[in-house]
Amino acid sequence: MRILLAALAASTVLTGAAHADTTIYPLDRATILVNSKFDFKVELDKVHAENTVDVTVNGKPYAEVFGKPAEFVAEEKGKDDKVLGSALILRDLAIAAPGTYTVAVKAGDEAKSVTWDVYGTPATPRAKNIIFFLGDGMSVAHRTAARIMSKGMTEGKADGRLAMDDLDHMAFIGTSSTHSIATDSANTMSAYMTGHKSRVNALGVYADRTPASQDDPKVETIGEALRRTTTKSLGIVSTAELEDATPAALVAHTRKRADKADIVGMFYDVKPDVLLGGGSAYFLKSDIPGSKRKDDKDYIQLFRDAGYTLATDAAELTTAAGTNSGKILGLFHTGNMDTWLDRNQLHKGTVGKFPNQPGLVDMTKSALEQLSKNQDGFFLMVEGASVDKMSHPMDWDRAVEETIEFDQAVAAGLEFAKSNPDTLIVVTGDHTHGVSVIGTIDDEKPGDDMRAKVGVYDEAGFPNYVDANKDGFPDKIDVTRRLAIFSSNYPDYYETWRPKMDGPFEPAVKNENGEYVANEAYKDVPGAVLRIGNLPKDNDTAVHAVDDVVLQATGPGAEEFKGYMEQSDVYKVLADTFALGADKK
Amino acid sequence: MHRTRLNRRDCLTGLTALTALLPAHPALASPPEISFDELYASFSALGLKFSDKILTLTDQTIRIQGFMAPPLKAESQFFVLTQIPMALCPFCSSDSDWPDNIMVVYLDKRQTFTQPNQRIAVTGRLERGSWIDPETGFVSQLRLRDARYGLA
Numbered sequence: 001m002r003i004l005l006a007a008l009a010a011s012t013v014l015t016g017a018a019h020a021d022t023t024i025y026p027l028d029r030a031t032i033l034v035n036s037k038f039d040f041k042v043e044l045d046k047v048h049a050e051n052t053v054d055v056t057v058n059g060k061p062y063a064e065v066f067g068k069p070a071e072f073v074a075e076e077k078g079k080d081d082k083v084l085g086s087a088l089i090l091r092d093l094a095i096a097a098p099g100t101y102t103v104a105v106k107a108g109d110e111a112k113s114v115t116w117d118v119y120g121t122p123a124t125p126r127a128k129n130i131i132f133f134l135g136d137g138m139s140v141a142h143r144t145a146a147r148i149m150s151k152g153m154t155e156g157k158a159d160g161r162l163a164m165d166d167l168d169h170m171a172f173i174g175t176s177s178t179h180s181i182a183t184d185s186a187n188t189m190s191a192y193m194t195g196h197k198s199r200v201n202a203l204g205v206y207a208d209r210t211p212a213s214q215d216d217p218k219v220e221t222i223g224e225a226l227r228r229t230t231t232k233s234l235g236i237v238s239t240a241e242l243e244d245a246t247p248a249a250l251v252a253h254t255r256k257r258a259d260k261a262d263i264v265g266m267f268y269d270v271k272p273d274v275l276l277g278g279g280s281a282y283f284l285k286s287d288i289p290g291s292k293r294k295d296d297k298d299y300i301q302l303f304r305d306a307g308y309t310l311a312t313d314a315a316e317l318t319t320a321a322g323t324n325s326g327k328i329l330g331l332f333h334t335g336n337m338d339t340w341l342d343r344n345q346l347h348k349g350t351v352g353k354f355p356n357q358p359g360l361v362d363m364t365k366s367a368l369e370q371l372s373k374n375q376d377g378f379f380l381m382v383e384g385a386s387v388d389k390m391s392h393p394m395d396w397d398r399a400v401e402e403t404i405e406f407d408q409a410v411a412a413g414l415e416f417a418k419s420n421p422d423t424l425i426v427v428t429g430d431h432t433h434g435v436s437v438i439g440t441i442d443d444e445k446p447g448d449d450m451r452a453k454v455g456v457y458d459e460a461g462f463p464n465y466v467d468a469n470k471d472g473f474p475d476k477i478d479v480t481r482r483l484a485i486f487s488s489n490y491p492d493y494y495e496t497w498r499p500k501m502d503g504p505f506e507p508a509v510k511n512e513n514g515e516y517v518a519n520e521a522y523k524d525v526p527g528a529v530l531r532i533g534n535l536p537k538d539n540d541t542a543v544h545a546v547d548d549v550v551l552q553a554t555g556p557g558a559e560e561f562k563g564y565m566e567q568s569d570v571y572k573v574l575a576d577t578f579a580l581g582a583d584k585k
Numbered sequence: 586m587h588r589t590r591l592n593r594r595d596c597l598t599g600l601t602a603l604t605a606l607l608p609a610h611p612a613l614a615s616p617p618e619i620s621f622d623e624l625y626a627s628f629s630a631l632g633l634k635f636s637d638k639i640l641t642l643t644d645q646t647i648r649i650q651g652f653m654a655p656p657l658k659a660e661s662q663f664f665v666l667t668q669i670p671m672a673l674c675p676f677c678s679s680d681s682d683w684p685d686n687i688m689v690v691y692l693d694k695r696q697t698f699t700q701p702n703q704r705i706a707v708t709g710r711l712e713r714g715s716w717i718d719p720e721t722g723f724v725s726q727l728r729l730r731d732a733r734y735g736l737a
Contacts, residue, residue, distance in 0.1 A: 280630035
C-alpha cells in the first residue's frame with residue numbers, strides 16, 4: 001500500500017506539472033514554415049505578476065531567442081468581464097533557423113511546454129505553378145457517382161475515366177480540428193493553406209479563449225507567404241461567395257468565418273490577382289439594395305481603383321480575361337452561384353435573377369489565361385463549392401453534377417499542365433460527407449412503394465443515364481433507373497427518392513422551439529416517406545463526416561504525397577514545391 | 586382660397602353616400618398585395634433595383650404572403666419573412682446566409698410565432714432603404730412596420 005501511494009504521488013507530480021488549462025500557441029507539434037509570420041501566445045489559467053512568469057525556448061529566455069519581448073496582459077477578460085487569467089502575446093514573430101523549438105512556461109504552480117518543428121524548404125522551387133483543386137466536401141461516393149453518371153458502366157467496368165482518375169500520386173488526409181474529431185470548411189482549408197490546424201469556424205488563427213473574433217493568434221496564409229517570398233501571381237476561383245470559408249482561407253484571419261464583411265477587407269489587403277466567384281453583397285456599400293455590409297465601404301470601387309478589371313457575368317469575364325490589366329475581379333452573384341444543373345438544364349434556384357453566370361470550367365480557364373501571363377508563375381486555387389452545398393441538404397443529383405463540373409475544371413488544369421509541365425496539380429476535398437452509393441432506384445418496378453424500387457446487390461443493375469450530346473453530363477437527370485445515394489445521417493425529412501426538379505432540396509425547416517422538422521413542401525411528392533432523423537434536432541441538414549479525404553496530385557512535387565498525412569502537412573508540400581523557405585524576391 | 590366647412594351632419598351624410606356607392610365587399614379594406622417576385626425589378630452582382638410597385642407602395646400599408654424564418658429571439662417583435670421555408674437559420678449557423686429577397690417584419694405588438702411550414706400573410710407599412718436593426722445588427726432593405734400577421 002505504501003509503495004502504491006508513493007508511486008501515485010510520483011505520477012501526480014509528473015502529470016501535475018502539465019496544467020490542463022495553460023495553453024501555448026502555436027499548439028504542441030505545430031509545424032511552422034521558416035520565416036513565416038505567426039503570433040505567439042501563452043494563456044495562463046490564473047492571474048500572475050509579470051516577473052513571476054518564466055518562459056524559455058530550448059532552455060534560453062524566450063525574448064533572447066524570439067528577438068523581442070511579448071506584451072504581458074495581467075488579466076485577460078472573457079464574457080461579462082470574467083477574469084480568465086494572465087497572458088503573454090507576441091505578434092508577428094518569425095523564426096529564421098529551422099529546427100526543434102521547445103517552449104516551456106512556468107508561473108506559480110502552472111507549467112506547460114510545447115515543441116514546434118520549424119521547417120525549411122529546398123532553396124530552388126520544383127515547380128513554377130501550382131493549381132490546387134478543392135472539391136468542398138468531396139468524398140469517395142461523389143467521385144464514384146460522378147464516374148458512373150458521366151461516363152457510364154458496362155459489365156462492371158467504367159466506360160470512361162474522370163480527369164482526377166489519372167493523377168499518379170495520392171494520400172489519405174486526416175481532417176480533424178484542434179478541439180474535435182469533427183471539422184468544417186474553415187479550419188480544414190485553413191490547415192491546407194497555412195500548415196496549422198485550428199478549430200471549427202476558424203481561419204488563419206489558433207482559436208484562443210477571448211470572445212473577440214479577430215484578436216486570436218494568427219498564422220501566415222499561403223497568400224501572404226507568396227506575397228512575402230515570391231513575385232508569383234495569386235488566383236482564387238470559387239462557385240461560392242468569395243468570403244466563404246474555402247476561398248477566404250487563402251487570405252483571412254478570424255476566429256469566425258461569418259465575419260464576411262471583414263474578410264473582403266482581408267482580400268483587399270492581399271489583393272489576389274484573379275478573384276472569381278459569388279458574394280458581391282459584401283463588396284457593395286450598405287445603401288445599395290443587395291448589400292450585406294453595415295458600413296459605406298465600396299469595395300467594388302476600391303478594387304477598381306487598385307487596377308482591377310471588373311466582370312459581373314460570363315461575357316464580361318471573357319472580355320476581362322483577354323485584357324492585359326493583369327487583375328480581374330469577377331463577381332457573378334450577390335450570394336452563392338447556382339449549380340450546374342440549375343444553370344444549364346432546370347433554370348431553377350436563382351438562375352432567373354442571375355441568368356449569365358459563368359461555370360467553374362470557364363472561370364478556371366479565364367484564371368489560367370490571365371495568371372499564366374506572369375513569367376514568374378502562379379498559385380491558383382479552384383473550389384467546386386456546391387459539391388458540399390448540395391450534399392448538406394442531401395440533394396445528391398446536384399452534388400454529383402457539381403463533382404462532374406469540378407472534374408472538368410481539373411481536366412482544364414491538366415490540359416494547361418500538358419503544355420506547362422512545371423505545374424503541380426493537387427486535387428482534394430477539405431472534408432467528407434457521410435454519403436454512399438448503394439445501388440439504383442428503378443421507377444419501372446411495379447407498385448407505388450418507392451422503397452421497393454430500390455435495387456441492391458445483383459438487383460441494382462446499371463442506371464440508364466444518357467449523354468447523347470457528349471458534354472459529360474446526363475441529358476436529363478430524372479431518368480427512370482438512377483443512382484440510389486443515401487446519407488448516413490440526417491434531420492427529419494421527406495425522402496422523395498427522386499431528383500429535385502423544382503430547385504435545390506430543403507429537407508428541414510426550423511420550428512418555434514429551435515428544432516428542425518421535416519419540410520412539408522415535399523410531403524405530397526408521390527411516394528415520399530418521412531424519415532425520422534438520427535441527428536440532434538438543432539441540426540438543419542446532413543453533417544460533415546470525420547472520414548479521411550483522398551488527395552491526388554501530379555506534376556513536380558507530387559511525390560511528397562503518400563500514405564496518411566495530416567491536412568496541415570499538405571502545406572509543407574506546397575511550400576517545398578515553391579521553395580517558400582527561401583526568399584526569392 | 587375657398588374653403589368648404591363641413592358640419593358633422595354633412596360629413597356623415599357624405600360618408601353614407603360614399604359607402605352606398607361602393608360594392609359591399611370586404612376586399613375593399615384589404616391593402617394592396619405584393620408578392621416576393623415583385624420586390625425587385627432587376628438583379629445584378631452590382632446591386633438590386635427596386636420594382637416600380639415597391640417604389641409606388643413605399644410608406645403605404647401593404648400585404649405580402651410568405652414564410653416566417655426562425656425568430657431571432659423568443660421575445661422579439663422582429664422576424665424575417667421569406668418566399669420559401671428556410672432550411673437554414675443564418676443566425677445559428679455561420680455557414681449560411683439569407684437570400685436577397687426577404688422582408689423584415691416589425692410587429693406592432695407581440696404575436697405567437699407560427700410553425701415554419703405555415704404560409705402567413707403579413708400586413709404592415711412598407712419601408713424602403715438600407716437599415717441596420719439596432720438590437721441584432723441585421724441589415725435590411727425592405728421592412729414592414731407596425732405589422733400584424735395571420736395564416737394565409
